[in-house]
Amino acid sequence: MLSIRLENLSHTYQRGTPVEKTALHNITLLIEPGMFLGIAGRSGSGKTTLLQHLNGLLKPTSGCITFNGSPMDGHGMRDLRRRVGLVFQHPENQLFEETVCRDIAFGLSGTGLSPAEIDIRVRGALEAVGLGETFLNRSPFELSGGEKRRVAIAGVIVTDPSVLVLDEPTAGLDPRGRRELLDHIVALRRERGMTVVLATHDMEQMARHAEQVMVLENGSSALFGTARDVFRDVGTLERVGLEAPRITILMSKLKKVFPEIDDGIVTVDAAVEELKRLHRRQGLRWRDHDERCARGSVCCREFGSPPVGPQDEDPDGDGIYDACISC
Numbered sequence: 001m002l003s004i005r006l007e008n009l010s011h012t013y014q015r016g017t018p019v020e021k022t023a024l025h026n027i028t029l030l031i032e033p034g035m036f037l038g039i040a041g042r043s044g045s046g047k048t049t050l051l052q053h054l055n056g057l058l059k060p061t062s063g064c065i066t067f068n069g070s071p072m073d074g075h076g077m078r079d080l081r082r083r084v085g086l087v088f089q090h091p092e093n094q095l096f097e098e099t100v101c102r103d104i105a106f107g108l109s110g111t112g113l114s115p116a117e118i119d120i121r122v123r124g125a126l127e128a129v130g131l132g133e134t135f136l137n138r139s140p141f142e143l144s145g146g147e148k149r150r151v152a153i154a155g156v157i158v159t160d161p162s163v164l165v166l167d168e169p170t171a172g173l174d175p176r177g178r179r180e181l182l183d184h185i186v187a188l189r190r191e192r193g194m195t196v197v198l199a200t201h202d203m204e205q206m207a208r209h210a211e212q213v214m215v216l217e218n219g220s221s222a223l224f225g226t227a228r229d230v231f232r233d234v235g236t237l238e239r240v241g242l243e244a245p246r247i248t249i250l251m252s253k254l255k256k257v258f259p260e261i262d263d264g265i266v267t268v269d270a271a272v273e274e275l276k277r278l279h280r281r282q283g284l285r286w287r288d289h290d291e292r293c294a295r296g297s298v299c300c301r302e303f304g305s306p307p308v309g310p311q312d313e314d315p316d317g318d319g320i321y322d323a324c325i326s327c
């Protein structure tokens with residue numbers, strides 16, 4: 001288990017030259033073991049710069065970063081890179097071996113693992129990203145973009161890092177490819193208890209998976225909190241050039257008509273639950289379209305009539321009338 005603390009961390013590129021650029025300003029952040037942290041922000045806001053500090057690739061210009069309370073120098077850099085696996089933006093550009101198997105195994109060179117152990121790890125990593133064994137002996141260069149991306153991610157998770165840092169891992173993939181890749185990452189986190197830090201422009205994805213979100217604006221933290229708190233601040237998101245998930249925007253518009261509605265909804269599933277809750281509060285029961293009401297009439301199925309009325313039945317005694325308005 002590894003916790004990473006950033007305190008007033010700033011980073012300036014090309015310091016002391018006419019082109020110096022401060023990409024991060026005074027970032028303070030605690031990444032606790034097992035956390036799923038999202039980093040959002042427009043292009044150039046500092047996401048990659050922040051992520052590259054997490055495995056020691058970049059060093060702070062001022063402020064500090066500690067790993068389980070120790071500064072980076074206290075750990076061997078090699079050990080740190082194994083414990084914090086960083087998947088670069090467009091990692092597929094870094095595949096270079098002749099076979100997928102050798103590319104994935106590269107991260108294990110120098111670990112002292114036996115060939116049999118390496119083989120087990122490589123197969124496990126390939127499976128974890130949703131690719132079958134048939135890929136093992138293929139050349140990485142003849143794979144599709146999405147497959148290459150998965151192989152590159154497998155090459156990082158093969159070292160079994162405590163923290164997996166992903167820099168826009170789904171950029172350029174089709175909607176299904178994006179969803180599948182994220183599902184694999186979520187499953188990995190669940191199975192191995194990994195910490196995940198994910199930078200993405202995709203707010204829907206962030207809303208679905210991230211527990212905590214930091215929004216960067218010109219290298220500073222503009223918003224930090226739970227996904228729910230961050231995404232309900234539609235005004236700040238717009239100011240920094242981002243958009244809340246569409247479902248959050250819809251729910252906040254609905255709130256103007258139904259004031260009791262919760263406008264901090266960030267996923268479609270949560271929106272459905274909220275609409276059911278409202279429906280129930282009015283003494284009505286939400287019915288899926290293929291259910292019948294207590295009186296079993298076909299009409300309620302055909303027309304989706306809501307259940308209603310004191311004259312109707314309440315067979316399960318939950319205080320909600322179960323017959324339909326048309327029965």
Ligand SMILES: Nc1ncnc2c1ncn2[C@@H]1O[C@H](COP(=O)(O)OP(=O)(O)OP(=O)(O)O)[C@@H](O)[C@H]1O
Nearest residue numbers: 013014021023041042043044045046047048049050
């Ligand atoms: N090696 C570098 N030298 C000088 N400036 C740099 C360097 N790398 C990044 N920058 C600048 O630092 C700022 C932050 O860049 P960074 O790559 O961290 O942004 P980002 O949020 O990851 O953007 P994107 O979404 O486009 O990947 C930008 O203004 C960028 O031009």
Ligand SMILES: [Mg+2]
Nearest residue numbers: 047048089167
């Ligand atoms: Mg970037």
